[in-house]
Amino acid sequence: MTIHVSANSGCNLGCSYCYEEPDRQHSQADIDAEYDIEEIMARLRQFEAKYDEVPGMHGGEPLLVRDEHLERIFSWIYETYDLEETGRHTHIQTNGTLLTEEHVEMFERYRVSVGISCDGPADLNDNRLARSEMDGELRDVTERMTERTLDAIDTLKESDVGVGVIVVLTKQNAGTDERLDRLLEWMDDLTRHDVGGHYNPAIPYEDVQEDESLSPERLKEVYLRTWEWMKAEPYRHWGPMGDYQDNLLGNKLSNCVNNTCDVFNAGAAKIATGDGATTGCGKTWAAAGDGNAFLQGDSTGNEYNDTEERYEMLKQVPGPHTDDEDDHGGCKGCRYWNVCQGGCPSAGIEYDYRNRTRWCAAKYALYERIEDDMRSMFPGLRLVTDAPWDAPLAEETSRRNVDIKPFAGLHFGQSSNGKPTVRGGAHDESDVWSLAHDSLSFDEVVEQYRDRYDEEHLTIDRSRQSVHADSDSQ
Ligand code: SF4
Ligand code: SF4
Known part of the structure; x- marks a missing residue:
């Protein structure tokens, strides 16, 4: 805030x-x-x-x-x-x-x-x-x-x-x-x-x-070119590229446009x-839309700060990544839902704050490129996208300061000619949550899963402190 x-x-x-x-x-x-x-x-x-x-x-x-x-x-x-x-x-x-x-x-x-x-x-x-x-x-x-x-x-x-x-x-x-x-x-x-x-x-x-803003397609090109620019030199750091890296690593969701927001x-x-x-x-x-400046009201005592209606809708309404259904302005099934959440309501497509952001294609493409690059540099890296769809992992890491230990599955060593190597270990998405158990009690984690998935889709292993939902539930 x-x-x-x-x-x-x-x-x-x-x-x-x-x-x-x-x-x-x-x-x-x-x-x-x-x-x-x-x-x-x-x-x-x-x-x-x-x-x-x-x-x-x-x-x-x-x-x-x-x-x-x-x-x-x-x-x-x-x-x-x-x-x-x-x-x-x-x-x-x-x-x-x-x-x-x-x-x-x-x-x-x-x-x-x-x-x-x-x-x-x-x-x-x-x-x-x-x-x-x-x-x-x-x-x-x-x-x-x-x-x-x-x-x-x-x-x-x-x-x-x-x-x-x-x-x-x-x-x-x-x-x-x-x-x-x-x-x-x-x-x-x-x-x-x-x-x-x-x-x-x-x-x-x-x-x-209207005539001054970039088209969504052009914004996508600008984001991708800027990401390549940023990768080329270690001293370069620019948002939102850096934020997206952090979001995928589960470090935080600090930027409001990647998080839930009550438009009112x-x-x-x-x-x-x-x-x-x-x-x-x-x-x-x-x-x-009626000439009144802003929809916002008194922001000191309002109990509706954390309303989630837009987000409950967006994740159920078909969008560009929903299989076999027409796009109706939502985000259902999107790989990056957990770190994007449909974007800023003020930029909703067709000027409707209930829809996902008009910048969707640019955001998706940038997340995808960054994820591919991070995974090719660090095979075995654990990212928020390894958690089940809509698992509130990024949100939890932000609110509770949890470190999901993204590099925990990696092994660093040397090749026979002395060069440093990075190898990915077993990549079992079922224990992504359990990595965080120092900060979240296991029962809290299980409760969160039970809120979101039917019991029949859950596998809970108390000895390993791991829980995951099977793919049919997503
Ligand atoms: S990239 Fe963002 S706005 Fe686009 S469908 Fe995915 S979650 Fe929604
Ligand atoms: S309306 Fe958009 S820019 Fe404003 S706080 Fe919400 S997400 Fe952020």
């Missing part, structure tokens, strides 16, 4: 593909809009009593908030969450154009990590200020703003502040191979300097931003707005 202060949803840029832009146009959000710092602080105190997560600032352009108020928010977070002692950080997501030396000093003082929103070098950013038409003057401003953002990244690289980059993928920076190559070159330079980042594909909301009250995002009200994830704008 992330907790954000979004003091003012206005922004000094006007990126035409930004997920907040439809709401800005609807609400006429203004960069001069007032906010009430006392109300924001009151809401933060309420969040603190309820959640453990360290809040940060995200939404609109947070550097439009006056410096004294930024200092008040960050110093309160620093003290209240004991960041120094616990080694944790707070964060800010900014376009970087308003960054000053004073900000950098403040971020160093209060352990603030910085996420910069930037979509590549030079003209790959040209839609960061595009309006309906871009005349010469606006292009000038765009170029200057991009230079400021790139300068901000350089400044932060020189400081003690942790910095990462969010790249929104659009036709402008990834629509052709030539553009993608330039983007990858830029990312290479960042990663050489220990600056990692993450792709977010721009979501084409209904009747809005996203458990992954709790927002304090400038008047002290609360709301949830801004990406749900598309689902409203």
Whole structure:
């Protein structure tokens, strides 16, 4: 979960593909809009009593908030969450154009990590200020703003502040191979300097931003090419490729778009707005459809955070990987269900949050390529896909911090000419769960299986502490 202060949803840029832009146009959000710092602080105190997560600032352009108020928010977070002692950080997501030396000093003082929103070098950013038409003057401003953002990244690289980059993928920076190559070159330079980042594909909301977003087929090409780019050098690390590796290894499901999410009250995002009200994830704008900004309600006291209805439906509704049935927008039978869960509801196909994500083909292809590569490098590796379909293994590893010991079946040795070798041991999926028994009691594991499978399909071996469901049950 992330907790954000979004003091003012206005922004000094006007990126035409930004997920907040439809709401800005609807609400006429203004960069001069007032906010009430006392109300924001009151809401933060309420969040603190309820959640453990360290809040940060995200939404609109947070550097439009006056410096004294930024200092008040960050110093309160620093003290209240004991960041120094616990080694944790707070964060800010900014376009970087308003960054000053004073900000950098403040971020160093209060352990603030910085996420910069930037979509590549030079003209790959040209839609960061595009309006309906871009005349010469606006292009000038765009170029200057991009230079400021790139300068901000350089400044932060020189400081003690942790910095990462969010790249929104659009036709402008990834629509052709030539553009993608330039983007990858830029990312290479960042990663050489220990600056990692993450792709977010721009979501084409209904009747809005359609012409700027990548098609699902193009996103698939971009993901696969980027995975090859990432594999080529050990210093390169970029999301979502790294997240997918982790997900398959059962390490965590940290990214909300690979996990369950209630579109009406996203458990992954709790927002304090400038008047002290609360709301949830801004990406749900598309689902409203009636011009009201977002479907999200008060996110402080809602007991429906963990609703699973969409996911119960998705796993029963036929999709592209269901044998002998037509695709009806679901995920039934998909090999990667347990680490994908149908994706973000705001990107549901046909603008319907109940359907699986429009990015399905790209996600599936990337998981498949990563799985093949990991298995060929480490024969015998145990991955989440070795568990029975819909076994909640990835979820459990995330919630309970369980290590499923993916390398437990491997034997490392040397060949006769002295070269290191890796051999796979017996690969028996039945004991995948039992590997985790240090953290989960065996009875708990069995209970989980009984909840999901009929007794006749289960084989329970108490002496080996193993349980599995036969393939007829899947
Ligand atoms: S890849 Fe994801 S969205 Fe596509 S069918 Fe599988 S679980 Fe559903
Ligand atoms: S709506 Fe999408 S982006 Fe927002 S919290 Fe849910 S999964 Fe994440």
